[in-house]
Amino acid sequence: METEPQITFRGLDHSDAAEGIIREKIDKLERFHDRITSCRVTVEKTTRQGHKGHLFYVALDIEVPGGSVHVSGKPGDQNAHEDLNVAIRDSFNAAQRQLQDHVRKSGPVHVKSHPEKHHGQVVRLFPDEGYGFIKTPGGLEVYFQRDSVVREDWERIDYLSEVEFSLMDGEKGPFAVNVSMRA
Incomplete structure (x- = not known):
């Protein structure tokens, strides 16, 4: 990756454990798609009105040559979870599916080689x-x-x-x- 991944926590204190899991997931994405240029992850905790507990949203913005991948973390999305680890897992799974689609749609990159x-x-x-x-x-x-x-x-x-x-x-x-x- 060309730039260091940015991980932001909103509505909750920074968690070394959560950041470790996120960095592992980023590494896994980089093994899948080795041309990721930048990755921004936002972890947000909100309180549900009229209910006990919290919801976690994990949003990702990933830049690759020829496009980008966005996994939304807005309230009301399917990516809202009561368990932070599940929210992280589901958001990164969605990002991997979008990267697969991007690779499939853009096709393989052919670089013409010239004989020596x-x-x-x-x-x-x-x-x-x-x-x-x-x-x-x-x-x-x-x-x-x-x-x-x-x-x-x-x-x-x-x-x-x-x-x-x-x-x-x-x-x-x-x-x-x-x-x-x-x-």
Whole structure:
């Protein structure tokens, strides 16, 4: 989490035990969704009019990339309980369900990866046949062909030319793609 969770108590004194339970629940949410950026928890105790006892409300505001999760703790909500531990449990369960919905709706995040760039020197070139071989500093010889050379670099490539390329695995071994002259 990017920021320290904020836990606020209203209408009751701070409780180390309740805060410990809340922090455990936050840790569990972070294991479920590891991109939570902030979490605010408000624990409120109110007195019911005309009845003995108190009601506890636990509200959560959780920020994640692309959205947020809000579990309301307003009086009259279903999240009102006479037992603080039950109120905490139910609010965090509701938050986890909302996080699941958020993940499902937003879909997986795909980050396009670019192949690692390698460099080497042309050690054999067969211009009439349209292919050649590049030797890497590590001693690996890699096949390349005219179609793998970018722009008009094929016309400029010569024996001992310095090139950079991406490495692919083929049926007959590694081969170079996106071959270009080194600047």
